[in-house]
Amino acid sequence: MEQTDTSGNPATFIIRPARLEEAAAICAVLRRSITELCVADHQNNPDWLDEWLANKQPEIVAGWIADPENCLLVAVAGERVLAAGCIKRSGAIMLNYVSPDARFRGVSRAMLRALEAVARRNGCREVTLTSTLTAHDFYLAAGYTDRDDALARGDSPLMGKVLEPDDTNRPAAGAAPARTSAANAAPKPPAQSDRRQRLGQALRENLKRRKQQIRGRASQGASQEARDAAAEAAGVAVPERD
Template sequence: MQISCGPRSEVTIMHDRSIRLARPGEAQAIATLVCGSISELCLDDHDGDDSLIERWLANKTKDEIAAWIAAADLSIFVIGCSTGLAAAGCHREDGVILMNYVSPFYRFQGLSDRMLTHLESSLAALGITTARLVSTRTAIGFYQKRGWHTYGDPIPCRGVSGQPMMKDLTEDRARHETAN
């Protein structure tokens, strides 16, 4: 199952990497981006198995994303591009990062890293000292390179396995304050 995120012919290198809160009218675009990212970039997790992909994508619908955007305890951020959206990230106010996805068309341009940094900063601004997430196999190395640590055993997540991870956000803050 492959889900198109948009016309590849219109994709260019990102110049404007500004991050902003998602708007209610962007629920479908976010759902399309997330579904495309999962189906095309998370092959290590689903091995192209259509039934696993369908289970994983079951809650990544326009209506579900619209509910997330409206939820008071969630913050969804996006990075726009000329064809719509290039990346989306979300966290709960209790310190859990729920998503960090990039369009397959904008992979390897630093957008996932930029979004993760933004999510971490947003949580730190809320007073969160330890952030948590559940990583795919595909993304574990990405998170480890950015100071995240695994804890516990992998857990089932919509038909695939997810690895709980955590990061002490005060370490980054202390490192930044020392550098200045």
């Protein structure tokens, strides 16, 4: 699927099925996109970032490519991977990440439409995804709606979109200006900016709770080690623990 850039210049990238030998390059794009473009979500917290990146490994990505239930697409310029997207036969979009080097070129928008086209060919009338805070406005502009109140709790929201049979070549209702990528939404009206600030605050509070949980688990482990050491010093047998 050949694409033109947002200025109407000749095609600068194509979207096609991923190849197994591209797993490492895809993985690198995923990790850079998350680390560099999704700071609003992970707040540069190393524990949360490590958790998010844990399954972004070449061998795991290769498994996603090989899984017949998945369709993993890449946007490439020559042999360079610019973005990756993955959708299941059920219509659930699992991935949609763009390289920081490919921002403002319409790559994310083109990838989203390609994933929706796959869903339509598979007979799906609806697509769903779990959005980041970073990409939430991007998906709203593409016609997706929230399916739960997760954002109000500072969690990643489930979103969905009903696919119309003839909307492949028609701009989504309320679409943002063309120079928009999943990690860089267009400027929003004040009402949306205020909402984004509130959601960001909820996300930071959620992150604070998770950090406290992590510290609590670490403290609990340290306390147990101290109790074991005291028991051994007193000559009491200490059971082995995993």
